[in-house]
Amino acid sequence: MAITEHKDIEKGDNKGLEDLVEPLIDEDGSKDCKETDHNGSISMVLLSTAVAVCRSLEFGSCVGYSAPVQSDISIDLNLSVAEFSLFGSIVTIGAITSGRIADTIGRKGAMALSAVFCIAGWLAIFSSMGSLLLDSGRFFTGYGIGIFSFVVPIYIAEIAPKNLRLTTLNQLMSVTGSSISFLLGTVVSWRTLALTGLVPCILLLVGLLFIPESPRWLAKVGREAEFERSLRKLRGAKADIFAEADEIHETILTLQSLPRARLLDLFNAKYIKPVMIAVGLMVCQQSGGINGIGFYASETFQTAGLSSGKAGTIAYALIQIPVTMIGVVLMDKSGRRALLMVSSSGTFLGCFLAGTLFFFKGQAIFLEWVPLLAVSGVLVFIALFSIRMGAVPWLIMSEIFPLHIKGAAGSLAVLVNWFGAWTVSYSFNFLINWSPAGTFSSPSLWFSG
Template identity: 60%
Template sequence: MALNQDVERGWSDAITQPLIPQVKISDCEEDGAQKKDQGSLWMVLISTCVAVCGSFEFGTCVGYSSPTQSGIRDDLGLSLAEYSVFGSIVTIGAMIGAVTSGRIADIIGRKGAMRMSAVFCIVGWLAIYFSKGAVSLDIGRICTGYGVGIISYVVPVFIAEITPKNLRGALTTINQLLICTGMSVVYIVGTVVTWRALTLIGLIPCIILLLGLFFIPESPRWLAKVGRQKEFQSALRRLRGEDADISEEAAEIQDYIETLQRLPKARIQDLFQRRYAHSVIVGVGLMLFQQLGGINGIQFYASETFVSAGFSSGNVGTIAMGLIQVPITAIGAVLMDKSGRRPLLMMSATGTCLGSLLCGISFYLKSHDLLLGWVPILALTGILVYLGSFSLGMGAVPWVMMSEIFPINIKGIAGSLVTLVTWFGSWAVSYTFNFFTSLSSSGTFFFYSGASLATVLFVVKVVPETKGRTLEEIQISMNTWRGEKRERVENVC
């Protein structure tokens, strides 16, 4: 059903209006502005630091199965199939969490959703710590997965809603950095402690998150949305400073909420309208190719992959993986607004293609008893090239583009669809990785290399460049079918 002209004007106003606009301060108030910015900055930074404890938890949960595979299998006598279930079932919980996260965050608030996710993660880690067999391990893993599924949605939303416009890009990037940091810490610490002790790395950020939530304000935008006006004013004042003039910002947030409420309620079938086809193809396609490249199989079971390649243990490779992710993710964040989304995606996918190819060649040589001395070196180089390249672009850019390409009236339901596709792909890859490598390790990595090459072609043919364009320009141009409103698109662009 096409939107009428009044609703379209409301949609255009909504997508071009920042969620939390900056308060303008005149030159004559420069000294006071510095104090206001200081007060605002501290509370925003503290709130962000508390929220990204959830991101750190996300990383520890995803990375946990890599350094613990041999320890858990030896101690509890698990078969390869049982451990594959344990490693991959986290994504089942995450799919459920992702589907319900938007509704939960709307009903009990952003802080309430983060608190709920922390409780599920704590229960899950304790179940894993006290496990005596596969059943309790799987229950714990699915609980942590459910908590992570909620976190993956609510943390970036919370940060975006509390942060001033001029800081939003930088602080939102911290979410991805802390995910990588969590994985890196688990990779490194997991080489020197037992699998039971490693669960404490997952428990600590959950406890900090639970305690920290008592000291930070709720999202002002959510408070305004549910009509809690007094708390809305109080939260916004805490974030902007006691002496800040919040009247203009508060009025603009209220106008945004009213515009949003006038838009028609989105339904899942609306995503299949021709006007949204390009956005849905790009959003779903990027997430699908992100997973088909094999990232979760490589991350979940890296330690055993290194052993299979000829290392005496997976510790050296796992530590190297832990050290490489964070700095390269930071470089990718800097390049995103300089080089553009498309070049970064193509460069990243080309690197993952090369890394997978090197790993495939390594295992091919091993299976044919050729150049055996080169097998471990090629495998280590391939995985590090793969992981570094993935961290450069394919890890973060699809999520950034998802936030840019969908109109405000379908963004929630489209985001749920894309997140569901991501976690389903993650489950499929992580569950099948051990089975495929047991059949043919070289063939598995050659398949991932081909998927990465297909990603490059997909970006070249389908994905638009969104750098330097307003949300209105991106969304109107993408959500217009061929020939439909072409004149309007040309005028805007």
């Protein structure tokens, strides 16, 4: 599942209704926001961010769980390919109600609820003796991280001063969580690995006791006294918060005055081009097969001819973190389009290499080289995808829509993305059993297009 990055559409200068209905992008493509210096300490902002990104570790633990344990779970619980595919893919259904939950019970409330769902899910997986409880646990963890994936980036964006960018930390920690799960899965049992997923949830629940609610959400629901206390706690006891408080109120009032768009409004002639761009990027991102490769990496490496998938899984885990850091650095320096083209070209190369080598294996050609080179192709795919193919589509989507239709457009993009994630993650095991070469050739055609 590709990791989603959300931008705070409520942060930025207020220019009046006529400007707010246009995308908040200036001529060089950056967001139109004015940096504000805050007196006082940012220690509470950093603490709140550290607590929130425990969610990112949990997200990574959940999406990385199925890859190293596929063989052991299938043997211990006597699962068929179809049963394990359902278990692996059911995690992708959790983002549907996340926005409404975050707006109803607040950012902290949504994070706490998510942690409870994830804890229940991991305990169910740990104690499962058959597919029913196993799938129920995976469903609960998927629902939990679906809410997490929406609310945490928004919370981080809403508490941070404009001159402090922390949203990239969210994705980096998600990848770190996935890599940790991959590595631990090679040395501990699948039940023990499920218990390790509890750790980020417990840290999050404890941390929520010490951090403030999002001041923007408090202002939006009219809790003025709590809004001022939260903002002062985040900016420091001696900080002048009145200018920022006025700006937040003005932004909320202006946003509330904008017309509320429906999904049908997206098909208006003046919006159809950005809609096609956003949906097209999501389709291409998911059709590349990232969730199938990521969810079942260990089994893929064994199919390539490795005696055990552990070595490939360890390499997968170790390569994700540094290349994601490279992508974070390059995001604003190289431009969205250039980075997207480099990343998609590299993923095409990785799929093409893996598909070709799987074809050679089927024809009994270069058998001594097939395992190493096929695994290399998969690792090239992962490395270049991590550089930004996973994040850039979400970032582009956040920048190309006017504010008054951004909610409807985001809902459509999330629906397309998560449906694609489920389709790929459910069908991948069947496809690779049918034709490994064909499985990797299809994504290469998407990326080359």
